[in-house]
């Protein structure tokens with residue numbers, strides 16, 4: 173059994189409008205804006221990061237700002253929904269909040285035995301869920317305390333992602349054999365896989381949780397077109413470069429086409445496409461977002477990896493100005 177994956181590291185989606193994106197995730201959902209930087213493969217566009225107070229792996233939602241991308245079309249071979257964990261007692265708080273802010277939602281409805289789910293969409297049409305589950309109760313210590321949501325009600329990082337697939341078997345075998353998930357539940361066309369909790373690990377080493385992948389089997393719909401309002405990829409977290417190397421070795425041995433390790437500055441990444449067509453990434457927990465900003469300053473300035481600093485002035489010229497939610501000023 174592979175023991176090197178601890179759960180979800182981050183989810184990366186595509187937005188058409190960086191300011192509207194910042195306003196939605198910070199002001200409406202209460203996530204911390206932890207990093208304003210550029211897409212390393214396309215530095216003339218932003219890469220926006222949100223998370224808990226430090227953007228710990230397991231809480232990180234990121235966006236590529238690609239205004240010219242096609243509009244995403246939902247279907248198979250994509251991350252169909254991204255789910256955040258909330259306390260069970262906060263359901264009515266969130267329903268009231270969405271109602272007062274005119275955010276459309278469905279639910280709450282039950283999933284499996286012990287979850288209540290609210291489905292909603294961001295301004296680009298990205299499908300999100302709040303999942304109320306008892307595992308939220310002891311997970312309030314890393315919540316961003318300066319946000320607009322009281323700590324008792326705030327989002328506690330990710331709960332799960334849901335993949336849509338034409339068939340579940342080949343995706344399941346990668347989740348189980350290469351990433352260490354185990355099948356735990358099935359309800360109709362929804363198949364659930366979880367990373368067993370690693371009891372001996374300290375909160376400092378890994379926040380725990382965010383360890384569920386659901387596979388929705390949707391054999392009769394078309395393949396998704398990834399674009400604005402779609403998830404681009406989901407990353408799973410591993411604690412060290414050494415464990416990442418072993419995972420990569422095993423993924424390649426299984427016949428999947430993995431990239432070399434790429435230095436993303438805040439973590440190290442390996443990408444591969446699972447057999448159902450969803451882009452997966454293996455990302456290391458270290459070094460994290462305080463590698464180039466203090467914890468206090470996270471998300472308040474445009475930061476660039478060292479190799480892009482020489483062209484900062486050129487980049488600032490082509491990037492649209494955005495306001496930091498914290499200081500209400502132009503960040504560049």
Ligand code: ZN
Nearest residue numbers: 184405407453
């Ligand atoms: Zn990524």
